Amino acid sequence: xxxxxxxxxxxxxxxxxxxxxxxxxxxxxxxxxxxxxxxxxxxxxxxxxxxxxxxxxxxxxxxxxxxxxxxxxxxxxxxxxxxxxxxxxxxxxxxxxxxxxxxxxxxxxxxxxxxxxxxxxxxxxxxxxxxxxxxxxxxxxxxxxxxxxxxxxxxxxxxxxxxxxxxxxxxxxxxxxxxxxxxxxxxxxxxxxxxxxxxxxxxxxxxxxxxxxxxxxxxxxxxxxxxxxxxxxxxxxxxxxxxxxxxxxxxxxxxxxxxxxxxxxxxxxxxxxxxxxxxxxxxxxxxxxxxxxxxxxxxxxxxxxxxxxxxxxxxxxxxxxxxxxxxxxxxxxxxxxxxxxxxxxxxxxxxxxxxxxxxxxxxxxxxxxxxxxxxxxxxxxxxxxxxxxxxxxxxxxxxxxxxxxxxxxxxxxxxxxxxxxxxxxxxxxxxxxxxxxxxxxxxxxxxxxxxxxxxxxxxxxxxxxxxxxxxxxxxxxxxxxxxxxxxxxxxxxxxxxxxxxxxxxxxxxxxxxxxxxxxxxxxxxxxxxxxxxxxxxxxxxxxxxxxxxxxxxxxxxxxxxxxxxxxxxxxxxxxxxxxxxxxxxxxxxxxxxxxxxx
Amino acid sequence: xxxxxxxxxxxxxxxxxxxxxxxxxxxxxxxxxxxxxxxxxxxxxxxxxxxxxxxxxxxxxxxxxxxxxxxxxxxxxxxxxxxxxxxxxxxxxxxxxxxxxxxxxxxxxxxxxxxxxxxxxxxxxxxxxxxxxxxxxxxxxxxxxxxxxxxxxxxxxxxxxxxxxxxxxxxxxxxxxx
Numbered sequence: 001x002x003x004x005x006x007x008x009x010x011x012x013x014x015x016x017x018x019x020x021x022x023x024x025x026x027x028x029x030x031x032x033x034x035x036x037x038x039x040x041x042x043x044x045x046x047x048x049x050x051x052x053x054x055x056x057x058x059x060x061x062x063x064x065x066x067x068x069x070x071x072x073x074x075x076x077x078x079x080x081x082x083x084x085x086x087x088x089x090x091x092x093x094x095x096x097x098x099x100x101x102x103x104x105x106x107x108x109x110x111x112x113x114x115x116x117x118x119x120x121x122x123x124x125x126x127x128x129x130x131x132x133x134x135x136x137x138x139x140x141x142x143x144x145x146x147x148x149x150x151x152x153x154x155x156x157x158x159x160x161x162x163x164x165x166x167x168x169x170x171x172x173x174x175x176x177x178x179x180x181x182x183x184x185x186x187x188x189x190x191x192x193x194x195x196x197x198x199x200x201x202x203x204x205x206x207x208x209x210x211x212x213x214x215x216x217x218x219x220x221x222x223x224x225x226x227x228x229x230x231x232x233x234x235x236x237x238x239x240x241x242x243x244x245x246x247x248x249x250x251x252x253x254x255x256x257x258x259x260x261x262x263x264x265x266x267x268x269x270x271x272x273x274x275x276x277x278x279x280x281x282x283x284x285x286x287x288x289x290x291x292x293x294x295x296x297x298x299x300x301x302x303x304x305x306x307x308x309x310x311x312x313x314x315x316x317x318x319x320x321x322x323x324x325x326x327x328x329x330x331x332x333x334x335x336x337x338x339x340x341x342x343x344x345x346x347x348x349x350x351x352x353x354x355x356x357x358x359x360x361x362x363x364x365x366x367x368x369x370x371x372x373x374x375x376x377x378x379x380x381x382x383x384x385x386x387x388x389x390x391x392x393x394x395x396x397x398x399x400x401x402x403x404x405x406x407x408x409x410x411x412x413x414x415x416x417x418x419x420x421x422x423x424x425x426x427x428x429x430x431x432x433x434x435x436x437x438x439x440x441x442x443x444x445x446x447x448x449x450x451x452x453x454x455x456x457x458x459x460x461x462x463x464x465x466x467x468x469x470x471x472x473x474x475x476x477x478x479x480x481x482x483x484x485x486x487x488x489x490x491x492x493x494x495x496x497x498x499x500x501x502x503x504x505x506x507x508x509x510x511x512x513x514x515x516x517x518x519x520x521x522x523x524x525x526x527x528x529x530x531x532x533x534x535x536x537x538x539x540x541x542x543x544x545x546x547x548x549x550x551x552x553x554x555x556x557x558x559x560x561x562x563x564x565x566x567x568x569x570x571x572x573x574x575x576x577x578x579x580x581x582x583x584x585x586x587x588x589x590x591x592x593x594x595x596x597x598x
Numbered sequence: 599x600x601x602x603x604x605x606x607x608x609x610x611x612x613x614x615x616x617x618x619x620x621x622x623x624x625x626x627x628x629x630x631x632x633x634x635x636x637x638x639x640x641x642x643x644x645x646x647x648x649x650x651x652x653x654x655x656x657x658x659x660x661x662x663x664x665x666x667x668x669x670x671x672x673x674x675x676x677x678x679x680x681x682x683x684x685x686x687x688x689x690x691x692x693x694x695x696x697x698x699x700x701x702x703x704x705x706x707x708x709x710x711x712x713x714x715x716x717x718x719x720x721x722x723x724x725x726x727x728x729x730x731x732x733x734x735x736x737x738x739x740x741x742x743x744x745x746x747x748x749x750x751x752x753x754x755x756x757x758x759x760x761x762x763x764x765x766x767x768x769x770x771x772x773x774x775x776x
Contacts, residue, residue: 155728211698211728218731219740 011059012066019080023105024049027067027078030056034089035077041096045111081105097138112239114138116458117255119233119241119401122158124434124447125261126217130224131455140253141221142243144232146265149275152283155214156230159263159435160444162210167285168305170206172476175312183515197313199290206285235402238427242402257458260408260417260425260432261451262401264394264442269297273357277368278388281306289364291315292386297354299325301475303391304337308478311346318347318383320354322375322392326475330487333525333540340479340521340542349383351375357388396436406430411438421465423454431458441471472539472554474547479521482550484557486538491527495537501528503563503583508595509544510574520594524579525587526566534563541576549577670710670722679733683723684751689773690721694734694744697726701760702743709745712766719774747773 018025024042028035030053042049054060054076068074071085079086081104086092095101102111114137118129121143129141145162147153154162174197181195221228231243231251240254266280279287281302292315296307299321311317319341326334342348352372360367365386373380396415403410403417409426410417416438423431431454434447449466456462472484491500504525512518527538539553553561563583571578585591673679673692683690693709695702706724713722727734727742737746740758747755747769754773761769 208698208700211696215696215727215742218735222735223740 008062008066011062012070015063015066015070018050018052019083022050022080023047023082025080026051027063027076028053029076032076038077038079038089038092041092045096045102045105047105093136097136112254112256114140114227114253114255116140116257116259116455117142117233117241117253118259118261120158120261120263120397120434121156121217121228122261122263122434122447123160123444124263124451125158125259126156126221126451127448128259128261128433128451128455129226130220131452132459133224133226135455135459137455137459138227139225140227140229140255142229142231142233142241144230144244146232148280148282149268150279150283152286154286155211156217156228157210157214158444161213161217163282163285165444166210166213167206168281168309169476170209171202171285171309172305172312172478174202175309175478178312178314183511183517186515199313200288203285203287233401235406238406239429256429258430259451259454260398260401260403260430260436261434261447262397262436264396264435266302266390267393267395269354269390269392271354271356273359273368274390277357277359277366278390280390284389287387291389292365293384294318294387294389295320295370295383295385296389296391298390298392299323299327299338300391300393301326301329301477302394303389304341304477305475306389306391307346308341308476311341311344312478317345318349318385320349320352320372322351322353328487329475329481330483330489330525330538330540332488333481333483333523333542336521336523336542337475337477337479337481340518341477343521344478349381352381354388355380360384394435394442398436414438422457423450423466440468441473443471443473446471470554470557472550472557474550476547479518479542480544480546482539482541482546484539484550484554485536486527487540488525488527488538491529491538495529495531499529499531501530501534501563502526502587503528503585504587505579505583505585505593506595507543507576507579509576511544522576524583526563526580526583528563536561536563536566539580541580543576545576552577553580669713669718669720670724673723673725673730673733675730676733679723679725679730682721683748686721686748688719688721689747689749689754690723691770691773692723692725692737692746692748694725694727694737694739694742694746696728696742699742705743705745705760708761708763708766712763712770715767716770716774720770745769749773 024047026035026038026049028039028051035051039049039051052063054063057063064074064076067078071078073087075088077089077092079088079092081101084104086095086101092101095104105111116129116132116137116139118125118139118141121141125141125143129139133139143156145153145155160166178195178197218228229243229245231245233241233243236242236252239256240252241258243251243253266282268274268278268280284291284306291310294307294310294315294317296303296310296317296319299319303319304326307317307319324331324334325338338348349372352374354370354372356371358369360369368385368388370383370385370388371380372383396417398410398415398417407427408417408430415436417425417432417436418438419425419432423433423437425432433450433454435442440446446466446468453462453464453466456464470485472482474480474482486494488502502525504523506520507522507524508519509522522543524543525538525540526536528534529537536557539550539557541549543549566580566583569581571581585593671682673683683692691709691713693706695706710722713720725733727739743760744758745756746753755769757769
């Protein structure tokens with residue numbers, strides 16, 4: 001088309017001049033969303049770009065014709081970087097994703113290797129990294145499990161999958177099955193063989209399932225285009241980390257933003273023999289032998305859950321408690337869960353702390369001597385156990401990841417990281433989620449939610465923040481304890497005892513009646529705020545299937561359910577959960593809440 | 599230097615495996631009537647049993663030979679995979695498996711049996727996905743067992759999950775073009 005050539009000669013020259021003299025030129029239209037997206041990209045990369053708005057200049061359509069001849073592309077945006085034609089929005093985004101764009105920009109760009117680096121491949125870190133990658137960002141996640149003092153190690157997925165919720169609940173289920181076997185005879189099942197439990201079979205089955213989950217996580221990172229490194233990450237500069245792999249090889253990566261999701265690991269006691277001879281929950285689920293007679297030190301939920309299922313397997317279990325059970329949880333409920341354990345053979349050694357652990361005999365399991373002293377008197381006691389499990393709390397893994405080098409504030413007492421309501425640390429480009437947060441829940445689903453929402457806020461313009469209020473949770477003690485909202489203690493502190501109405505009731509699950517066990521053990525309690533329409537602000541349930549029962553009430557509380565609405569809800573009969581629709585006795589009244597047995 | 603170490607290491611594993619496979623193939627041989635076996639075995643006798651037997655019976659340092667001839671082996675690393683799978687003269691069945699995978703434990707021996715029947719016309723590479731995660735990720739393994747049929751470095755065919763012996767036979771036959 002020679003005539004076109006000559007007519008448009010000056011415009012062609014003008015276009016060529018723009019391309020030659022600007023690092024980035026975008027032929028654009030002011031109203032076009034794709035153009036806007038491209039412009040935002042360069043803005044984010046901190047690269048100056050020349051945008052030529054073809055709908056606002058004279059001869060804009062001729063520009064388009066000429067561009068068509070020059071590039072074979074008539075549509076906008078039409079992007080040139082350092083004299084090279086890139087193409088439209090998709091092509092530009094792709095070039096950005098595969099690094100081609102950064103190469104072309106060369107020294108003029110301040111681009112980092114990644115948009116986001118997530119340190120920690122647990123529930124929170126994985127959720128955050130996958131969400132960010134799904135939003136088109138270049139994301140790397142680093143995960144590295146430092147083996148326990150006894151050498152236990154595991155795969156990708158963090159505490160919940162490997163040494164927490166998953167193996168814990170499977171072993172809890174193992175224990176429940178024993179009770180079911182006992183109940184079965186009362187329901188007419190006749191079996192002659194002596195029932196025994198094989199630890200090795202259970203452990204292998206649980207570990208195999210975990211193995212499949214580890215692999216599933218790895219695959220989902222690949223499928224979502226998240227770069228994964230099995231390496232220990234620490235900051236060396238504000239935007240740069242050093243990654244050290246198993247073989248000690250070091251590599252360095254930079255990112256615009258970081259999310260800390262390193263989680264926690266069990267705390268040791270700092271007494272002679274603890275790291276040498278004792279195990280923690282990090283070891284228990286991978287123990288190759290049955291632990292035998294076990295001393296559990298601590299009264300955390302980890303302690304009660306582990307002690308509970310070990311006793312449920314038929315082992316001799318003692319729990320050594322310094323002061324109270326389940327600190328932070330509703331104490332009325334905690335004590336009821338503890339009492340139930342006591343009636344089922346778990347021994348509690350209260351107001352004692354261990355002072356040393358000595359090995360009497362090595363083996364699988366061996367024999368250990370534990371010396372403990374009273375917290376109140378000078379009394380010293382000694383005991384002999386096959387296994388000592390320490391469950392006195394967990395420490396945030398924030399001490400050795402170079403946070404001091406970049407100035408991230410850490411609570412020196414517990415290693416936790418204070419963040420604002422957007423999970424941002426004091427350093428603006430560094431965020432934190434999950435168990436390492438100061439004053440937040442240490443729960444997998446909370447970390448997942450926080451991670452996902454954070455990625456959306458960082459990369460998709462969302463403003464939705466994680467709601468840490470009315471989080472339902474369950475402690476899998478032998479008699480499970482589910483709760484949502486405030487404990488009685490916390491509700492009293494916040495609202496004043498006089499402004500609360502507490503309804504409660506014992507109940508006897510139908511399935512317990514024929515085996516005639518655990519009458520007047522299961523317990524339900526709701527705390528209502530009298531000043532706010534009797535809104536339910538605390539929900540507590542001690543009974544079978546607590547997680548299943550509590551989940552739905554959690555949704556109801558999110559919707560702001562009141563006592564009146566609970567009362568107008570129709571129960572499902574015969575269930576345990578129906579008790580919440582017929583709560584009449586207030587705690588204040590001192591009325592009888594016992595269920596009459598048959 | 600690196601290569602020789604590699605081969606030595608492979609051979610350790612290979613020798614163990616050869617012992618197992620050899621036992622299987624001898625058993626198969628015995629089962630075959632002499633006449634019937636003639637046509638199928640004669641074509642490959644130079645390739646298969648004789649060499650096989652030799653490499654096993656004389657665990658000397660004739661390493662390059664045996665590393666090529668062994669039928670079933672555990673992949674040791676990325677380089678090993680390149681050498682013995684991608685650059686293999688024989689077609690190779692790659693069995694991506696995991697310790698924690700129940701079906702893998704059923705499929706693995708079945709697959710070895712199907713491959714032993716081919717008397718050296720096809721090799722079998724076993725990849726533990728937890729030990730060689732990068733390989734499994736690279737080859738798009740999402741679930742195990744995943745079995746990939748390769749020839750000249752190209753993926754010819756693949757399946758995920760468990761198959762019965764007949765299905766495995768036809769899978770292997772297809773690869774070697776029967």
